[in-house]
Amino acid sequence: MEMSEVTAKLIEAKNRKRATYQDLAEAVGRNKTWVAAVIQGQASMDEKEADALINYLEVPYEEIKHELVAVPYKGSLSEDVPTDPLIYRFHEITQVYGTTLKEIIHEEFGDGIMSAIDFKMDVEREEDPKGDRVVVTLNGKFLPYTKW
Structure with a gap:
């Protein structure tokens, strides 16, 4: 199956x-x-x-x-821009703020990446009188690039 x-x-x-x-x-x-x-x-x-x-x-x-x-084949989206509005917004976030996140992470931690292997994520609701908010927490270990 x-x-x-x-x-x-x-x-x-x-x-x-x-x-x-x-x-x-x-x-x-x-x-x-x-x-x-x-x-x-x-x-x-x-x-x-x-x-x-x-x-x-x-x-x-x-x-x-x-x-x-079974160990899955990861990656659930094609390389095309997603058309689902919710998934598209995450694509939009990385398009608009990806370089900003990269700059801040590099300034705070140095040259490296945030792991998607040693990683946790959570989604919560935050009540707000102007309309409830979605809180997405991405929590990944910092992995510095090695020099050789």
Whole structure:
């Protein structure tokens, strides 16, 4: 079974159960954003985590477990500019503020990168009288470039 099919089955089961990603995170014992990344095929679970998710969602076990524990092929978007408005905004953020982030990170840490491997991400709601706000936290280890 292809990961796209696994994603569709898991989302269908999540919707059928009326579960949130927070519910899934509690069942698995991980962060909601990480669990969503697994379901989208961008991270992998260990056997225990996969069992917990499968049992919670009551989905056919062997059909999907292999894909949940396999090392994924990362990168869910084509190289074209995304057309989904929400994903496009993140593309826009990096287009407009990417060089700014690069300058600040290099000034604060030196020549290097923010890891996307030793990395955590979270999405929260911040209530605001003018309209609720989306708070996205990207937390990656700094990796300096080595000299040789």
